[in-house]
Amino acid sequence: MAGNLRKILFGSTFHIFNYEWKKSHFKFREPFSDLSYALEAERGGSSAIQMAVQANIIRYLLFTGNNGTESVCLQYLYDVSPKKQEEALAAALSDILWSAGKSQSGSVCLVSTDSYFTPSTEYKVDNFTERVQLFKFSEKETMQKFIYEHIQCFKEEGSHEVILFLYSLIFSRTIDRLREDLDSTTPHLLRSSLGNFVCRQALLNLMLTGRASPNVFNGNILYDDQGSPLPVPLHGVLIRSDVGYLHWNRELLQHGKLPMVGSMLKTPKLPIWLCNINATYSVLFSTNSSLLSDWKMEHLFDLYLYSGQPAQNHTVILTIDTHSHHWEEGHGKGEGDLEKRFPSVEMTIRTKWEGAAIDWNGTVPFF
Secondary structure (H helix, E strand, O other): OOOHHHHHOOOOOOOOOOOHHHHHOOOOOOOOOOOOOEEEEEOOOOOHHHHHHHHHHHHHHHHHHHOOOOOOOHHHHOOOHHHHHHHHHHHHHHHHHHHHHOOEEEEEEEEOOOOOOOOOOOOOOOHHHEEEEEEEEEOHHHHHHHHHHOOOOHHOOOOOHHHHHHHHHHHHHOHHHHHOOOOOOOOEEEEEEEEEEOOOOHHHHHHHOOOOOOOOOOOOEEEOOOOOOEEEEOOEEOOOOOOOOEOOOHHHHHOOOOOOOOOOHOOOOEEEEEEEEEEEEEEEEEEOOOOOOHHHHHHEEEEEEEEEEEEOOOOOEEHHHHOOOOOHOOOOOOOHHHHOOOOHHHHHHOOOOOEEEEEOOOEEEEE
């Protein structure tokens, strides 16, 4: 089991997680503060997982855990107690795991003092994976209660918390289902980048949609550009999920390799997006649950931005105007020049609302 786990993660049984991954955990900002809803994200490869969980924490606090209250505001995220933080984290983790288990089952990994198998010469020992204990659940409420009762296992630095969640995610989906989800473009879930392991799109999609589809387009592609059948179909996104995804990367754009995110991810059920901006992860969200279901709401509205980084000390409020189109005025040097002049956050938002004018409301633009 441990060998298959390594292979679906790294493509090899000899790779192990580095120090940055091992110390990554789910740590909230100060309770009852302007960022009491927010996790601190690492700068390494685990940040994508932390921010995907962050998006689901926001989903719980604003929409699914507020006892059916229809009208919510940003203040809901400012009054989060330590107990509510733990409840929200347990709910976010269980929601992702349950979705990966096809809403029928889920698995949770915890680390014990005992080793559960004897490694072979074809497996590199990390003194952690060998001690992982697996708990399986057939009821979501029971699993969420179990996670809440063991929440310190995911909050305390040094206990491999993000890795434990990643293992739980893989076993919730199962190795066999993951192999069916992936295609010829993506044989495993992590890739090496600048000496670190980072999440592939398939892992992001697994956390967002419950299925590890390797691509961001809608549906599956069966034919190549010439109309000939592909040897193996390319797997895209099949359903709209509660949390969406936006992607912007200047370097990929310059090389003509920026993937076009399909409407399934661009238009989620709730106005929350995990954003991949120049390979750094943030969350954009709105408190208006009707934003994406009533086109009149999309004329002039606010979005909130959280980057996960310690330097951010308040939630950034962005006002989006989709009708004025004055963002292009005064710039006549071509589209490429516009992409250099405007912050990447703005260009990311414009992949969803083309031509929108964006007001940072006094915040100095970053990204």
